[in-house]
Amino acid sequence: MPAPEPRPYLVSIDHLLEEDERLIWSSAHDFCQTKVLPVIEAHYEAGTFPKQLIGEFAEMGFLGCSLEGYGCAGLGPVAYGAIMLELERVDSGIRSFCSVQTALAMYPIWAYGSEEQKQRWLPKMATAEAIGCFGLTEPNSGSDPGSMRTHAKQQGPGGDFVLNGQKMWITNSPIADLAVVWAKTLEHGSETPVIRGFIVERGMKGFSTPETHGKLSLRASITGELVLDEVVVPKDNMLPGVRGLKGPLSCLTQARYGIGWGGVGAAMDVYERARRYTMERVQFGKPIAGFQLTQQKLVEMHDEIAKGLLLAHHFGRLKQAGKLDPVQVSMLKRENVQLARNCARTARTMLGGNGIMGEFHIMRHLCNLETVYTYEGTHEIHTLAIGRALTGLAAFS
Known part of the structure; x- marks a missing residue:
């Protein structure tokens, strides 16, 4: 009896996909294999992030692809998942970049931001004109985010906020134009702090993003800190649509x-x-x-x-x-x-x-x-x- 023809997989979900999902998956696969795979090992060994690919990620529609409007692709969850699969097929750090930009930086602005914040940032982030990051984890606050020490205090009725604190293990922070920072916030007239989100922008006095060195993992991903030293953040930079750890x-x-x-x-x-x-x-x-x-x-x-x-x-x-x-x-x-x-x-x-x-x-x-x-x-x-x-x-x- 002749040996059967070898098959790499006995299970496929191709028949469960819509035609547009198949096309998106195929194009993501081809892009990652032709553009990312040839350069990824060199970047990993050097401990560098392939910044030259950021614009191409945007051209492919990867940035903000799961969001609707504001220049985003508005893809369904399965198509989005297929893109994440193909990005991580080549390297977890590459998927991390696109994931942070989309789900951790753009999503909170899209879900909880004011219309002015959405119009200002989301189109730029979708085209990679602005890179974002997400500030939650701290040196002494990881699995228990409610114990965060980063805090914000409002300067009088209707005033701006002063932020102090430190965030660690922040993907994209050294190259980010903005950070969505979560802080225990004391609003004027209140005695009880509540966790709120703020858009902290590159160039604000007292805000720095030192890079983390010495990683033996995710070496092709750029990682750093967020240091906030008496950073004055305009009240209009606070995300108005959510309060608390939610x-x-x-x-x-x-x-x-x-x-x-x-x-x-x-x-x-x-x-x-x-x-x-x-x-x-x-x-x-x-x-x-x-x-x-x-x-x-x-x-x-x-x-x-x-x-x-x-x-x-x-x-x-x-x-x-x-x-x-x-x-x-x-x-x-x-x-x-x-x-x-x-x-x-x-x-x-x-x-x-x-x-x-x-x-x-x-x-x-x-x-x-x-x-x-x-x-x-x-x-x-x-x-x-x-x-x-x-x-x-x-x-x-």
């Missing part, structure tokens, strides 16, 4: 949704590379893909990717219908980043010593995914969020 947490939900798709992309890349390598690498007289243990690893990676892709599509359709809730997004981020991390580890072993070499791209994904595993909600915090939903009992405050 603001920043809703932005994180948008970003985590994209990460859930991105994890599948990273997993696909390492699986496909391991599959090709083991079918070509000959030991003991035959390709190592012909050995049982190698096939077990390929099957386990393949099956986890299939489940992750189906989960992402299912939740994408729920989001499209307005029925996706934050704990489901926690599940998507938790499961798909974990599967990507596991696939990268497995793929590394299958390439042996070659697995640590940059030219094979596996180790770069593995190092990147160690960060994705803990940022925008650690794996453990998402576990407890899901546990709370299942039991009604909170294991943390």
